[in-house]
Amino acid sequence: xxxxxxxxxxxxxLVVPIQQELDEEVVKQLQxxxxxxISLKHLTGLVIDLSGTSVLDTFLARKLFDTCRMARLIGxxxxxxxxxxxxxxxxxxxxxxxxxxxxxxxxEDGLLRLRDxxxxxxxxxxxxxxxxxxxxxxxxxxGSDVIDGDTEPKADDPD
Amino acid sequence: xxxxxxxxxxxxxxxxxxxxxAIDAVLQLAFGMGMNKVNRTMLATSVSELATNIFRYxxxxxxxxxxxxxxxxxxxxxxxxxxxxxxxxxxxxxxDGFSTTKSxxxxxxxxxxxxxxxxxxxxxxxxxxVTVEKFL
Numbered sequence: 145x146x147x148x149x150x151x152x153x154x155x156x157x158l159v160v161p162i163q164q165e166l167d168e169e170v171v172k173q174l175q176x177x178x179x180x181x182i183s184l185k186h187l188t189g190l191v192i193d194l195s196g197t198s199v200l201d202t203f204l205a206r207k208l209f210d211t212c213r214m215a216r217l218i219g220x221x222x223x224x225x226x227x228x229x230x231x232x233x234x235x236x237x238x239x240x241x242x243x244x245x246x247x248x249x250x251x252e253d254g255l256l257r258l259r260d261x262x263x264x265x266x267x268x269x270x271x272x273x274x275x276x277x278x279x280x281x282x283x284x285x286x287g288s289d290v291i292d293g294d295t296e297p298k299a300d301d302p303d
Numbered sequence: 304x305x306x307x308x309x310x311x312x313x314x315x316x317x318x319x320x321x322x323x324x325a326i327d328a329v330l331q332l333a334f335g336m337g338m339n340k341v342n343r344t345m346l347a348t349s350v351s352e353l354a355t356n357i358f359r360y361x362x363x364x365x366x367x368x369x370x371x372x373x374x375x376x377x378x379x380x381x382x383x384x385x386x387x388x389x390x391x392x393x394x395x396x397x398x399d400g401f402s403t404t405k406s407x408x409x410x411x412x413x414x415x416x417x418x419x420x421x422x423x424x425x426x427x428x429x430x431x432x433v434t435v436e437k438f439l
Contacts, residue, residue: 165323165326165327167319167320167322167323168319169319198330198343198344198347199326199330199344199347199348199351200348201348201351201352201355201410202352202410202413203355228340228341228344229340229341229344230340230341230342230343230344230345230348231344231348233341233344233345233417234344234345234348234349234413234417237345237413237416237417238348238352238410238413238414238416238417239399239410239412239413
């Protein structure tokens with residue numbers, strides 16, 4: 145009987161708090177659950193939190209980091225959070241290559257980063273908008289609030 | 304609960320789930336003797352690698368976990384023993400990046416780095432014994 149790790153949708157992100165010791169079967173199941181949910185719900189972020197687990201050997205670590213890279217392939221930005229000091233020492237001692245997967249201290253920190261990421265496709269509706277107004281990055285980010293606030297965008301339609 | 308937990312445990316590694324049993328056992332013993340969290344994690348990760356090696360390469364074997372209560376060093380001693388195919392070239396196996404199959408595992412140089420003492424004995428066709436110690 146394989147225990148299954150719960151995955152939770154938070155806005156546009158998938159949150160995976162791991163609160164148990166992992167083994168091969170659990171991690172394999174998790175991998176397909178995570179990827180399936182991301183593609184089904186069109187999620188754009190993923191945080192896998194390891195604060196509730198104590199041991200990560202190279203096999204499990206590779207599966208988890210692979211899952212992150214796979215998530216990126218289907219369009220979600222992956223973050224691994226909550227890795228303990230001992231885990232970090234062990235993985236590097238074991239010559240594990242963490243690659244370019246982003247990490248965060250806590251689950252909250254990871255989620256904050258994802259929420260703070262501007263959604264460029266919402267903000268700059270076309271290249272013309274971007275060039276014509278010469279908006280700075282900050283203005284663009286503020287602009288997204290206007291759109292989120294269900295108000296008309298201030299710029300006239302360039303067409 | 305002030306009773307000292309079992310001083311020694313032997314876990315047979317026969318199937319995948321036994322790896323978790325060995326990890327739990329070493330975490331418990333290490334916690335019981337007051338080893339700090341970082342060292343506990345490193346020791347448990349070593350056990351995980353050693354048990355995984357047994358499962359993958361030797362099919363079955365044993366992990367012995369015991370207290371070391373010497374004057375000089377207190378800590379935990381782990382012996383991973385199997386009667387598998389053995390390692391042909393130990394020097395090669397102790398090099399980073401070496402693995403006899405494509406999958407992960409082996410990780411012996413890493414286990415050595417994570418431990419305070421490390422010893423390996425292996426005879427082709429007879430098996431392998433890895434002994435590691437982690438001090439408090």
